[in-house]
Amino acid sequence: MADLNFTAVHWLYIFGVIVVIATMVLRKNVIIPCILFTFAIGLVYKGSVIGGITTIFNASITAATGLFSIFMIISVMVALLAALEVTGADKVMVKPLKGLMKSPLSAYLVIILGTAFISLLFWPTPAVPLIGALLIPVAMRSGLPPIMCAVAIALAGQGMALGGDVVIQGAPGLTAKSAGVAVEMVTSRAGLLTAVTGIVAITVAWFMNRNEIRLYAEKVKNDQSSGYNIVEQAGGVEKTSDGERYGNFAAALMGILVIGVLVALFAFNIKGGDASALLGGAALLVIIITSLLVYKVKGMDSVSDFLGEGLGFAFKVMGPIIPIAGFFFIGSPDSAPVILGQGAPGYLFDAGNALAAVISPTGFLAGFGLLILGVITGLDGSGFSGLPLVGTLAAALGGGNANVAATLASIGQIGAIWAGGGTIIAWSSLVAVAGIVGVPALDLVRKNFIPVLAGMFVSTMVAVLLML
Template sequence: MREEKAEQISIILKKMPKEVGNYMTFAHWLYVFGVIIVVLTMILRRNVVIPCIVFTFLLGWVYLGSFIGGIQALFNASIVAAKDLFSIFYIIAIMVAMLKSISVTGADQMMVTPLKKLMVSPLISYLVLCVATVFISLFFWPTPAVPLIGALLVPAAIQAGLPPMLGAMALAFAGQGLALGGDVIIQGAPGLTAGAANIPVEMVTVRGGLLSLITGVVAISLGYWMNKKDIKEFQATVKQAALTGETIPVVKQQEDVELVKPQYAPFLVYLLAISMVGVILSMFIFDLKGGDASALLGGVGLLIMLIASLLTYGAKGLDSMADFLADGLVFAFKVMGPIIPIAGFFFMGNPEAVVGILGEGAPGFLFDVGKMISEVIPPTGILAGFGMLILGAITGLDGSGFSGLPVVGTLAGAMASGKASVAAGLGAIGQIGAIWSGGGTLVAWCSLVAVAGIVGVPVLDLVRKNFIPVIAGLVVSTIIGVLFLM
């Protein structure tokens, strides 16, 4: 009976008029409705896994016209998302496992001690995290910056009274937001935007860098100010822990363990510090960026874990390293596993990723919606600026940030009617909208999971904390961009 009813529904869906607009179909509107439900669910402070699963299934059923196809699309979406996100999962697992391998000797505590001289207060710690993250991210992109800063500076900042959530916000604002939004050193983002708009890349670089800086200053300042109450409460916790001798959790809550061969702790601290400096220098000398830089960092992390395991446990290190790595993977998937079905739904909006889910010829639902919105945006003025900002943010909802830049650049060039300064201004606004949202600080299925994972905070809570400061920063920078850069 159920099979017959499912078949009847499938026939009805096939007979429904597909074209709602020039290229908008019923499936497109279903996707839009799904996005609205997901956003409302997040606003209501509930997990969005179930809405994403439901709408992934419904979209697959509607587009393919098959109940079975909808079920298969649900699985395929998660597989595509898992493949795309696994590199982030694994780098987190490696860094957590590496830290655990050296912590059994007490090296982690020894590593934190000298940094206390720099981390003298929550405010100074917050600013140090931001500056260090911006510097590394500008040269090597945020992906390798997050585990580096997370491993070396966040523990000291937490010991100085900075709440872990605020530490994660600092990494996100400074790395995935400010540095990546402008991308003034590597110029991958402005290169894509300018190329699509057919204008000189330096015009977008200057404007994008300035607007991203403004957004970052506003977000960083507002983020700290809005969490002053949390800082005071956390400082009280730190003081109480100091009096009672308790340990404040840093990066990850770990069980108390008896130190093993603490005499090797100084060597492991120096090994870690020298290795991280070597990674940074190698990135610069050999021009390693993005995935190559992350691969170098991950490989070094595995080697340090190997050395620490054998040095500490001897022959038993063959088993202990496997245990450390397993613990790291369990931690990574426990923190970010729910992100996979969420990302799967939004990947259906990307014209490249959706092919692996719904097959050849499937449209990028989110990108098509962005094109529809662009058709009603006037060429100049406040409405044009905010229209481009919203369009950029929509393309960033797929969790990439960069995938929407060609669309943003093309539309900016088309709307500018040959005026390079207008195209550069509009393109820069769309660029920061796309990268700040999806690159990112506002969606839980982008590289923000790396920030949340390495610091050890819930990624959805981090998104909620980021929302008001980032939106305020984007609004201020867009107004300045419209008034002075177009």
């Protein structure tokens, strides 16, 4: 570690990360620790109280800027659901799906399969709002709690699909290039490992929450009015009898939107952020059409009401994530200079390099060392940013053996993307899942934590056996 020139700020940041993780394990809110350590880092790095205070704000601004695209897609989809609810189109849309989701378990599995399919083809970014709009309402009326809907989406999309990325191959391509091995070697191994991780995590999550699911299902059964109504959470716009006349039309329009977006994604090879932009823009057009149909000239005002409710809901649910993300953004070499000033290092990545220097090159220690390193690099909320590091280290530990290097690199990829891609990092794209479903992001992290750790442990054991 001496060669890495660790400073007092490095140690302070590492201690802060440990405190934050411990606070999460104790099921307490981590906002205060994150703000205090952000202040302390700014105080020590800049050498003044004013510097510490401004660092708190600058970190939050940087985090908000990075996360705003997620906030925006949440806002638009909530506004769209509000507009559809006014016409009764939400009930028309979900009626055909009731046959597939007759129980909490069937709803859980349908959400997983639907999310995984769309996420494999287009990454999880567009999958979350699509699944949220179409499947979550029916799943909740089938007795699946909102938090378990979010768990299913996160484990299937941000975890299992993105962890292997076997179709688009963005993640294995980056990992393989850094490890100096063929892309297909990483793709095949990462695909197997993410499948093992996903199956274990999905199974463990279900059995850990059986009592909660049973109680919620009984509540829904006893109260037929129970179920998903995101509009009530957001404040709602009054439904009118005139609006209900357009329910079938609005439902058909929503169907055209979904099919049109999927066709465009295939035809024009649109992925990631561009896919979300296409979906969000199309959703805004549907909001406008629906508002004008129902409210006529007054629709000019109702559109702003819908969007205002959507933004209010997004910031109410996701706002607490901003100062948390700000603390972890200090750990990234890309955002640290923006927050602290030019020349500031990425403290989290420096810690990752320090860990890499002491990892054993063989057996279980190498496998679990790469897994831990991957998880650490994912703490900044970006599953992809640590892939070059884990790939490079895997190549060094592989000692010229392509099979070992590819397997170790795949383990690191699973750790980085399952954590930061993300299923157990609240300031990652997991905020989109929590926001669309309408549950606190930190609660979702707690639900995912043990299942994901169990899944990664089992998959790493499998990977180590493959290297023997």
